[in-house]
Amino acid sequence: MKIVFMETDTLGGDVDLSLFDKLGDVIKYPSSNSNQYEERVKDAEILIINKVPMHAKTLEKAQYLKLICITGTGTNVVDFNYTNSRNIKVCNVKSYSTQSVVQHTFALFFYVYEKLSYYDHFVKSGEYIRSDIFSHFNIKFHELAGKTWGIIGLGEIGRGVAEVAKNFGCKVIYYSTSGKNTTADYKQVDLDTLLSNSDVISIHAPLNDTTKDLISEEELRKMKSNTVLLNLGRGPIVNEQALAKALKEEWIAAAGLDVLAIEPMSENNPLIEIQDSTKLIITPHIAWATVEARQRVTEEVFKNITAFQNGEGRNIVKA
Numbered sequence: 242m243k244i245v246f247m248e249t250d251t252l253g254g255d256v257d258l259s260l261f262d263k264l265g266d267v268i269k270y271p272s273s274n275s276n277q278y279e280e281r282v283k284d285a286e287i288l289i290i291n292k293v294p295m296h297a298k299t300l301e302k303a304q305y306l307k308l309i310c311i312t313g314t315g316t317n318v319v320d321f322n323y324t325n326s327r328n329i330k331v332c333n334v335k336s337y338s339t340q341s342v343v344q345h346t347f348a349l350f351f352y353v354y355e356k357l358s359y360y361d362h363f364v365k366s367g368e369y370i371r372s373d374i375f376s377h378f379n380i381k382f383h384e385l386a387g388k389t390w391g392i393i394g395l396g397e398i399g400r401g402v403a404e405v406a407k408n409f410g411c412k413v414i415y416y417s418t419s420g421k422n423t424t425a426d427y428k429q430v431d432l433d434t435l436l437s438n439s440d441v442i443s444i445h446a447p448l449n450d451t452t453k454d455l456i457s458e459e460e461l462r463k464m465k466s467n468t469v470l471l472n473l474g475r476g477p478i479v480n481e482q483a484l485a486k487a488l489k490e491e492w493i494a495a496a497g498l499d500v501l502a503i504e505p506m507s508e509n510n511p512l513i514e515i516q517d518s519t520k521l522i523i524t525p526h527i528a529w530a531t532v533e534a535r536q537r538v539t540e541e542v543f544k545n546i547t548a549f550q551n552g553e554g555r556n557i558v559k560a
Contacts, residue, residue, distance in 0.1 A: 242266070242550065243305070244287040247273045251291040252312060256535050260543050264550070275299075282306065287546060295331070296320035308332065308549050310542050313529075315475070317448060321560040330549065332556040334541040336397060338529035343401040345528035346443055346473050349497030354441075354469055355382045358518035380519065386410030391439030393432075393455070394446030394474060395422040402443055403427055414438065418446045418455070436463040441471070448475035458483040461492055468493040473528050476501040485511035488520050495520045499528040 242265035249258065250271045261267050265286075273281055273293055282288060282303040289310045293299065295318055300306060309319065311333040319331055351357065359380050363369055369377070390406040392399045392415040403413045403426070413427040416435045423429060432455075435442065442464070446452050456470070457480040464470070470493055472479050481502055487493050501510065504526055515521045541556075548555035 242286045243284055244268070244289065244546070245281060245285040246270060246289045247278075247281065247293045248291055252539060253530070253535050255532065256539050258539060260540075261546075264543075264546055287549075289542060290318070292318060294318050294320075295324065297323050300324075300327075300329075308546070310545055312538050312542055315447065316558050316560065319558075319560075321558075325560075330554070331558045331560075332545045332549070333558055334538050334545070334556065337538040337541055338531075338534040339397050339401055341531040341534040342398045342445070342473055342528045343405060344531075345499060345524070346398075346402050346445075346471060347405060349471055349473075349499065349522055349524065350441065350443075350469060352522050353495035353497055353519060354385070356380045356519045358522075384410075385441075388412070388440035389414060389438055391415065391430075391435040391442045392427075393435065393442065393444045394418055394452075395424065395427075396445060398473070399443075399445040400424070402445065406441075411441070418452050432460070433463060436460055437465070440465065440467060441469045443471040444474040444478055446474045446478060448477055452478045454478070454480050456480065456484075458486065461487040464493050466491065466494065470496045472496070472498045472500055474500065476504065482511050485515060488512075488515050497521075498523045500526055 244261060244265050244267045246269040249269050258269060270281060278293070278299045279302045282300060284305060285303055286305050287308045287310060288306060289312060291312045295309055297320065300323070306329050309324065309329060309331045311331065314333050314335055316331065316333055324331055363377060386409060388411050390411040390413050392403055392413065395403070395415045395417050399415065403415065406413050414430050414435055415427050416430060416432045417423065455478050461483055484496060488496060501523070506513070512521065512523065545555050
């Protein structure tokens with residue numbers, strides 16, 4: 242089979258892709274732009290992609306295509322009406338980055354919650370050398386124990402975050418955006434209740450018609466002034482213009498984001514104006530990207546292709 246990687250750069254140069262070479266004629270492109278799609282897909286039987294859009298314009302010349310493998314969980318780059326009409330199968334990868342995203346959720350949280358950027362600068366600037374006492378109390382921070390942690394999206398990652406938050410002594414409540422994920426372990430509430438009662442709100446939901454702009458000005462104004470908002474779902478779930486306003490006017494205390502509406506970040510993103518790192522930290526969509534997770538997703542794609550070649554439907558997406 243002819244297998245084409247359209248964008249190996251999305252996996253990182255340190256990930257070993259040599260295992261795919263045994264599966265057929267494999268071509269690995271570091272990246273691909275729209276002017277290159279037609280030529281690169283035309284002979285492919287299997288495409289391995291992450292962000293390259295899979296629709297008629299990209300795939301109309303891919304006459305031999307049988308399988309699209311996504312190196313991730315999200316499938317919003319695929320036009321399923323088109324792929325289904327051509328009987329092109331699509332598979333994704335699940336559960337490969339759960340621990341990584343849970344870990345990064347708390348890394349973002351503690352960075353802003355404990356004002357670590359301020360204290361790091363206090364020491365490195367030499368102020369601590371000049372201090373006349375052993376400690377420093379100019380910027381206050383609080384214990385996490387006893388606070389309410391609200392989770393939007395109680396999938397596998399949301400449940401992982403809930404467990405850690407509970408171990409820190411938090412009361413955990415959640416709002417299910419789909420209504421499908423329920424558990425007796427934590428209290429399920431409506432969105433308004435979660436917004437008005439949570440000290441920390443972390444988002445772990447997919448992007449769809451229900452969740453787009455789920456957190457906008459109206460929702461931000463319902464939060465407490467000490468709330469820390471974390472988005473590790475998808476960028477468009479949070480309205481960035483409204484969030485910038487909320488942080489500037491101190492409706493909420495801080496935010497930690499790993500996802501943005503446009504990635505890489507747009508130069509006119511209103512959040513770039515907020516340079517106070519005690520209020521905002523943005524990481525470039527790396528929550529999933531530990532070394533272990535990136536190797537794991539590669540191995541899972543390999544298993545998906547092997548299963549397909551053996552006539553099995555591993556991780557085939559039904560849509």
